[in-house]
Amino acid sequence: MTKMSDRLKIVFMLCLAFVTTGGQHFESKVAQLLQDETEDIKCFVELKDLTCFWEEEEERNNLQYTFTYSYENKNKMACVVSSLSLLASNKTVFFCKLPKTPFFTTLDVQVFRDGRMLYSRSLNAENYLFLDPPRNLTVLSSGKEGQLNVSWLPPLLKYMDDSMIYEVRYAVEGSNMGKVEVIKVSTMLVLLGLQSDTRYKVWVRVKPDGVAYKGYWSAWTEPVLGVTQPSDLDPLIMVLVLFIGLILCLLSMTVILSHHKFLLKKLWPDIPTPEHKFPGLFTVCKGDFKEWMSQNNSSMWGRSVQVYTEELPSPLEVLSEVSLTSHGTSQREERKPVEEDEEKESERSDSGLTDRWREPPQAHWLMEQLRALQENPQSLSQSLLVQSHDTYVTLNQNSQGDGEREVDDVFEETLPLQTLFTTTGTTSLSTSHSDLGSLQQSSGSGRLSSQSSFEYPNQTWPPKGPGYTYMAVADSGVSMDYSPMSSSRITELGRHRMYTNDYKNEIFLHKWPLFGEHNKSGSESCMGPVW
Amino acid sequence: MQTFTGLVSVLLVFLWLGGNLVSPLRPICDLRVLDHFVREARDSEVIMRGCRGGCGAMKSYFVPLTSVDFAVLEHMDVNGQAVEVQTGLSLLDQALSNAMKTVSNSPLANALDNNISNIHSLGQILHSLDLQQARSTVLPDDSAPASTQTQEVSSLPELLQVQSSFLRGKVRLLLSAAPACQRQNS
Numbered sequence: 001m002t003k004m005s006d007r008l009k010i011v012f013m014l015c016l017a018f019v020t021t022g023g024q025h026f027e028s029k030v031a032q033l034l035q036d037e038t039e040d041i042k043c044f045v046e047l048k049d050l051t052c053f054w055e056e057e058e059e060r061n062n063l064q065y066t067f068t069y070s071y072e073n074k075n076k077m078a079c080v081v082s083s084l085s086l087l088a089s090n091k092t093v094f095f096c097k098l099p100k101t102p103f104f105t106t107l108d109v110q111v112f113r114d115g116r117m118l119y120s121r122s123l124n125a126e127n128y129l130f131l132d133p134p135r136n137l138t139v140l141s142s143g144k145e146g147q148l149n150v151s152w153l154p155p156l157l158k159y160m161d162d163s164m165i166y167e168v169r170y171a172v173e174g175s176n177m178g179k180v181e182v183i184k185v186s187t188m189l190v191l192l193g194l195q196s197d198t199r200y201k202v203w204v205r206v207k208p209d210g211v212a213y214k215g216y217w218s219a220w221t222e223p224v225l226g227v228t229q230p231s232d233l234d235p236l237i238m239v240l241v242l243f244i245g246l247i248l249c250l251l252s253m254t255v256i257l258s259h260h261k262f263l264l265k266k267l268w269p270d271i272p273t274p275e276h277k278f279p280g281l282f283t284v285c286k287g288d289f290k291e292w293m294s295q296n297n298s299s300m301w302g303r304s305v306q307v308y309t310e311e312l313p314s315p316l317e318v319l320s321e322v323s324l325t326s327h328g329t330s331q332r333e334e335r336k337p338v339e340e341d342e343e344k345e346s347e348r349s350d351s352g353l354t355d356r357w358r359e360p361p362q363a364h365w366l367m368e369q370l371r372a373l374q375e376n377p378q379s380l381s382q383s384l385l386v387q388s389h390d391t392y393v394t395l396n397q398n399s400q401g402d403g404e405r406e407v408d409d410v411f412e413e414t415l416p417l418q419t420l421f422t423t424t425g426t427t428s429l430s431t432s433h434s435d436l437g438s439l440q441q442s443s444g445s446g447r448l449s450s451q452s453s454f455e456y457p458n459q460t461w462p463p464k465g466p467g468y469t470y471m472a473v474a475d476s477g478v479s480m481d482y483s484p485m486s487s488s489r490i491t492e493l494g495r496h497r498m499y500t501n502d503y504k505n506e507i508f509l510h511k512w513p514l515f516g517e518h519n520k521s522g523s524e525s526c527m528g529p530v531w
Numbered sequence: 532m533q534t535f536t537g538l539v540s541v542l543l544v545f546l547w548l549g550g551n552l553v554s555p556l557r558p559i560c561d562l563r564v565l566d567h568f569v570r571e572a573r574d575s576e577v578i579m580r581g582c583r584g585g586c587g588a589m590k591s592y593f594v595p596l597t598s599v600d601f602a603v604l605e606h607m608d609v610n611g612q613a614v615e616v617q618t619g620l621s622l623l624d625q626a627l628s629n630a631m632k633t634v635s636n637s638p639l640a641n642a643l644d645n646n647i648s649n650i651h652s653l654g655q656i657l658h659s660l661d662l663q664q665a666r667s668t669v670l671p672d673d674s675a676p677a678s679t680q681t682q683e684v685s686s687l688p689e690l691l692q693v694q695s696s697f698l699r700g701k702v703r704l705l706l707s708a709a710p711a712c713q714r715q716n717s
Contacts, residue, residue, distance in 0.1 A: 048601050072598055072682055104700025105598035106692070124696065159601070159704060162562060211566040212699045 026051075028219060029130050030093055031086055036216075041111060041119040044130035044216065045101065048157070052109055053084070053095030054119060060094075066112040067096040071105045101125050129208050129215030131155045134166065134187070139202045139226030146196055148226045151188035152204050155218075161185075165209045167217070173199040173225065184209065196231035559656045560712035565703055568649040572695040575642040579688050585635030587687040592626035594684050595619030597696035604704060612705045613662040617654075618680060619701065623694050624650050630687050646694060653702060660709040 026046065030053055033042045043052040052067070067079040079096040086093060101107075103126045111119040134152040142149045154164055168189050171178030178201075183189050194200060201223040208215040256263065275282050278292065285292040579586065595618065604612075624647060631643045684690050706712070 072596055100600055100602060102598035102600055104696040105596075106696075126699065159707060162707075211569055212703050 025132055025219075027084065027086065030084065030095070031088060032219070033130070033216070034086070034089070034091070034093070039121065041109065041121050043109065043121070043123060043125075044128050045125055046130055046132075048101060048103075050098045050101040050107070050125045050128070051095055052098075052111075052121075053093045054111060055091060055093055060092075060113075064113050065094055065118070067109070068112070069098060069107055069109045071102050071107045076110075126212070127214040129160075129213050131157070131164075131206050131208070131215060131218045133218045133221045134204045134206050137202065137204050137221045137224045139200070139224045141227055141229055142190060143229075145229050145231060146192065146194045148191040148194060148200060148202070148228060149188070150191060150202055150204070150226075152221070154187055155206060160208065160213060163209045163211065163213050165207050167205050167207070169203040169205075169220065170194075170200050173201055194228045196228050198228050200226050200228065202226060557659060558661075558709070558711040559659050560706070560709065562703065562706060564656065565653070565698065565706055568653065569695065569698050569703075571642070571645055571649060572691065572698055575639070575646055576688070576691045576695060578639050578642050579691055582636050582639050586639060587630050588633040589686055590629070590633065591683050591685050592629065592690050593622060593681045594626055594690060594693040595622045595697055595701075596680055596682055597693055597700050599700045599704060609662070609705070609708055609710060612701070612708070613657065615680065616662075616702050616705045617657065619697055620650050620653055620657075622681060623697060626690055627694070630690060634687075646691075653698075656706070660706070660711045662705065662709060 029044060029046065033044060033053075034055060041052050041054045043050055045051070063081075065081040067081050068076040069079060070076040079098055081094050081096050084093045084095060085091070104124065106122055106124055109119075109121045109123070110117055132155050134154060137150070137152045140149045140151075141147075148170070150168055150170075152166075154161055162185055164185060166183045166187070166189075168181045168183065168191070169178045170181075170191055172195070181189060181191070191200075191202075202225075203220040203223055205218045205220050207217045273282075280296070281287065281289065281292045285295065595615075597619075627643055627647050627650070631640060631647070634640045634643060682693075684693060
C-alpha cells in the first residue's frame with residue numbers, strides 16, 4: 001500500500017510538473033498576445049486546441065461568462081470559461097479552451113456576459129497556431145574557422161512537420177547586435193562568416209510557413225553559447241610570407257647573377273689599359289718603352305716608320321722578251337717596281353730564258369725547279385738573293401708590233417708564270433690571285449697596265465761591283481694573266497718565245513748556265529724589306 | 532485454327548502489357564504541388580474580395596465538409612479519407628463550374644478556371660497514389676442530397692473559402708498520409 005501511494009504521488013507530481021510547464025508556456029503566450037493582438041477576443045491554437053481569451057479589468061467572476069462556438073452550420077456548443085491571473089502584468093484573463101477544435105473550417109465564437117453578447121469572432125483555427133519554441137537547441141563548433149553548427153528539434157506536432165519555418169538569431173556574447181537567419185523545414189543550420197575564437201549566443205524560434213497553416217512566431221529559445229575555433233591563420237600567414245620572401249630572394253639573385261657583368265661594369269668600371277696593343281710591354285719589358293722597341297722589330301713598326309722616302313724595292317727579276325727566231329736578242333728589260341706586300345709570294349726573277357726555252361727539256365727542268373721551290377716556301381722567303389730558282393714574273397711588253405703577236409706575246413709572257421703557278425696547284429694560284437690583287441688579268445689586251453718605268457742599258461751591262469741598282473717600283477696594277485693554264489698551253493710553252501728581262505744580278509748569273517748570251521752582269525741586289 | 536489461337540494469345544499479351552503499362556503512374560508525393568494549388572485558391576479569394584461588378588450571382592452551392600478533427604483523423608483509415616476527398620473534389624468541381632457561368636469579371640473568371648483545372652490535376656495525383664477509389668460518386672447537379680458529407684453555401688466568396696479550406700485540410704492530410712508516399716519516406 002505504501003508503495004502504491006508512493007507511486008501515485010510520483011505520478012501526480014509528474015503530471016503537475018507537466019501541467020505547470022504547459023502553463024508556463026500558456027501564460028507567456030497569453031501575455032504576449034495580450035500585448036500584440038488587437039482583437040478583443042484573442043485566440044490561438046496550442047497543441048491542436050484552440051484557446052480564446054479576453055481581458056477584463058473589472059473584478060469579475062468567470063461564471064458570469066458564457067462562451068459558445070459553432071461551425072459548419074452545426075449547433076452551438078458551449079465551452080467552460082476559466083480565469084487566469086497574470087503575475088507579470090497583474091492582470092486577469094478569462095479564457096476558454098475548446099476540447100475538440102475543428103480545423104479547416106470557419107469557427108464562430110461568441111462570448112456572452114449576463115445574457116448579452118460581449119464578443120464575437122469568426123476564424124479558422126489552422127490560421128492561429130502558436131507553437132512552442134524548438135527544443136534541444138545545440139550549438140557546436142564546426143571543424144572550420146568562423147563557423148558554428150546549430151541544430152534543434154521541431155515542435156511536437158503531427159501533420160505539421162513540413163510546414164515549419166525557423167528563425168535563428170546569433171550575436172557575440174555581450175553584444176546587442178544580432179543577425180537573423182531564416183530556414184525552412186530543416187532543423188539544422190551552419191552559421192558562416194563568424195569571428196574566430198569568439199563566444200556567440202544563439203536563439204531559435206518557429207512559425208508555420210503560411211501555406212496550409214498560419215500562426216504567430218514562437219517565443220525565442222533560451223540562448224545557447226557556442227565558441228568558434230581560434231584563428232589558425234597566423235602561422236599560415238607567416239609561412240606564406242616566408243615562402244614569398246624566399247621566392248623574391250631567388251628571383252633577385254637570379255637577376256643579379258645573370259647581369260652581374262653589367263652591374264660590375266657599372267659599379268666597378270675597368271680602367272682601360274693599352275696592353276693589348278703593346279704585347280709584352282708591361283709583362284716583359286716592364287714598361288720600358290725603349291727596350292720594347294728595340295726588341296720588337298715588327299713589320300708593323302717598320303712599315304709605319306718611314307725611314308726611307310723611297311719604298312724599298314723587292315728583288316725581282318723580270319724576264320724580257322727574247323725573240324728566238326727573228327728578233328734575236330731583243331732584250332728589254334723592265335725594271336719592275338713591285339710594291340712590297342707581305343702577303344705576296346716572293347717574286348724573284350732570274351735572268352731570262354733564252355731561245356732554248358723552246359726546248360721542252362729546259363721547260364721541264366724549269367718546272368722541276370719551280371716545283372722544288374714551291375715545295376720549300378720557307379726557303380723562298382729567306383734567301384732570296386741566293387736562290388736562283390725563284391719564282392718568275394713575266395710582264396707583258398708594250399711595244400710589240402703586231403697585234404697578233406701582241407696577243408701571242410701576252411700569252412707567251414704569261415705562260416711561264418702560269419706554269420709556275422699551275423705546278424703548285426690551284427690553291428696557291430688562287431692565293432696568288434688574291435695576293436696580287438692589284439694585278440689585273442689582261443689576257444688579250446697585250447698591254448702592260450703598269451706604270452713602271454724601266455731604264456736599263458741596251459745590251460750590255462757593265463759589271464759593277466757589289467753595288468746594285470735597284471728600282472723603286474711603284475706599281476699599282478700590272479696586268480698579268482695568272483689564270484690557271486691548261487696542259488695544252490703548257491705544251492705550247494716551248495713554242496712561244498720567252499720574255500726575259502734580265503736584271504743585272506750576279507747572284508743568279510752562275511746559277512743559270514742556260515742563259516747564255518744575256519748579260520747578266522751587273523749586280524743588283526735588292527734591299528728588300530724584311531719579309 | 533492454330534494460327535487463330537496464336538493470334539489471340541498475342542493479342543492477350545499485348546492487352547496485358549498495355550494494361551500494366553497504363554496503370555502504374557509514378558506517385559506524386561511532393562506536397563509543394565498541392566501548396567501551389569492552395570495558393571491559387573487563396574488568390575481567387577483575394578480577387579473575389581476586390582471584385583466590383585460581374586462577380587457572380589447569389590446562388591447556393593453544395594460543397595463538401597471541410598472540418599478536420601485530428602483525433603478522429605488518426606483513427607480513420609486512408610481509404611475512407613480517399614473517398615471523402617474524392618467526393619469533395621467532384622462537388623467543388625461542379626460548384627465552381629456553375630459559378631463560373633455567372634461570372635463576367637474576367638480576372639475572377641480566369642481564377643475560377645484555374646481552380647477547376649487544379650482540381651482535375653488533384654484527381655490525377657490521387658490516381659497516381661492509388662487513392663482514386665470512388666469514381667462513380669459524382670452527384671447530379673440538380674439534386675440536393677442532404678448528405679452528411681455536404682453543406683450548402685449561398686455565395687461565391689463562401690464557396691471559394693470552402694475550396695481553400697478543403698484543399699488545405701482534408702486533401703493535404705490525405706496526401707501526406709498516402710501509403711505510396713509513406714513507403715518512399717520510410
